[in-house]
Amino acid sequence: MVRITYNLDFILSRLDNIDVLVLRAIEGLMGKFEFVPIEFIESRVRFSSSSLSKALHKLLDFRLVSRRVGDYTGYGLTFKGLDTLAYHYLKSNGYVAMLGEKIGVGKEGEVFLGEAPSGEFIVVKFHRGGFSGFRRIRRFRSYSIDAQHSWLELAKLTGEREFRVLSDLYKIGCRVPKPIAWNRHAVVQEYIDGIDLYKVGSLDASIASKILDSIIEDIKIAYQKVRVVHGDLSEYNIMIVESSWDAYIIDWPQYAYRDDELAESLLRRDVEYILRFFKKKFGVSRDVESTIRIIKGEYS
Ligand SMILES: Nc1ncnc2c1ncn2[C@@H]1O[C@H](COP(=O)(O)OP(=O)(O)OP(=O)(O)O)[C@@H](O)[C@H]1O
Ligand SMILES: [Mg+2]
Structure with missing residues (x-):
């Protein structure tokens, strides 16, 4: 069983439907306001003002919203509030x-x-x-x-x-x-039951070479079949499962499409980082130009 250190489960156990609805209403109005005026929240949820104020207090106590006071009172969603809404969805949908x-x-x-x-x-x-x-x-x-x-x-x-x-x-x-x-x-x-590549200790050159081949093969599949370049590839975004030496490429949100004008330089940088790491850490050398050609399918 996992050890609990972040309290989203606890927070959810303490929120009622009303609290979640109020939080969602604030989220829904964040496009219009940095801090949503209380009247707007009120007209969206249509609860009595005492239920609304109770809910807002609870949300403030858990730091799911922040409050602005001044010429008007308004409430803004915090990252913790957004985490709570996303987690509420993921948990209630199983x-x-x-x-x-x-x-x-x-x-x-x-x-x-x-x-x-x-x-x-x-x-x-x-x-x-x-x-x-x-x-x-x-x-x-x-x-x-x-x-x-x-x-x-x-x-x-x-x-x-x-x-x-x-x-x-x-x-x-x-x-x-x-x-x-x-x-x-x-x-x-x-969940990948492995460790980040930068944490892997010394490796037999033949194993390191196989791992590198499989990484290059995955970059090639991504490039040729999905037409994307990772764009932030390094020993910090690759995980290794030590029992099989399988390599997983993680952390993709900054990917670029092949027809993006910067894709070429991102691919080159990805390849250079990985090859440099394998050379320095495991003594496995590969040529950057030929690796890029393999990835692009210019020869195999
Ligand atoms: N699917 C996964 N299975 C196991 N561990 C993971 C998984 N995804 C991420 N991790 C662990 O969490 C760390 C951070 O993940 P990731 O690189 O995706 O996030 P990040 O926010 O971009 O981090 P950074 O900004 O430091 O790159 C990874 O280095 C890895 O140790
Ligand atoms: Mg990362």
């Missing part, structure tokens, strides 16, 4: 039974170990705002993102991006965590 310890925290997300109703371990990743390369992607019409996008929309978009690309990659046979569900900025995925 994707997650319980959230456990935090296994990763980066600039762009918080990653938790969790348990599915079946008892299996799973991973829940809550995105925090954008992703590296977001400004680059903003320039492409397909995402029609502009400077007006709030942290909330950005975080949700990032979750959606990661879930969709994982689904496409997984379907085609790339070794990535199997995506299970997604809601708002939260992505539920298969």
Whole structure:
């Protein structure tokens, strides 16, 4: 059983339907206001003002919303509030039974170990705002993102991006965590019982070479069949299962499509980082140019 360190399960156990409805109403109005005036919340949920005020107090106590006082009183959703809404959805739809310890925290997300109703371990990743390369992607019409996008929309978009690309990659046979569900900025995925590549100790050159081959093969499948480039590949975004030496490429939200004008330089950078790491750490050498040609299918 997972060890509980983040209190979303506790928070959910303390919230009534009214509290969740009020939280959702605030979320729904965040596109219009940084802090939603209380009258707007009131007219959306139509509870008596005493029930509403009780709910708002509870949400404030748990820090799911923050309050602005001044010329008007308004409430804004916090990241913890957004986590709570996403987790409420995932739990009530049977994707997650319980959230456990935090296994990763980066600039762009918080990653938790969790348990599915079946008892299996799973991973829940809550995105925090954008992703590296977001400004680059903003320039492409397909995402029609502009400077007006709030942290909330950005975080949700990032979750959606990661879930969709994982689904496409997984379907085609790339070794990535199997995506299970997604809601708002939260992505539920298969738990990889392995360690980050940068933590792997010394390795036999033939094993290291096989691992590198399989990583290059996955970059090639992603490039040729899904037409994407990871864009942030390094020893920090690859996990190794030590019992089989299988390598999984994780952390995809900043991927770029092949026809993106920067895809070429991102692919080159991904390949250079990985080859440099394998050379330095395991003494396995490969040529950058020929590896790129293999990935592009210019020869095999
Ligand atoms: N599916 C998974 N199974 C097991 N562990 C995982 C999984 N996904 C992520 N992790 C762990 O959590 C860490 C952070 O995950 P990830 O790289 O996806 O998030 P991140 O927010 O982008 O972090 P960073 O900004 O540090 O790159 C990983 O290095 C890994 O140790
Ligand atoms: Mg990462």
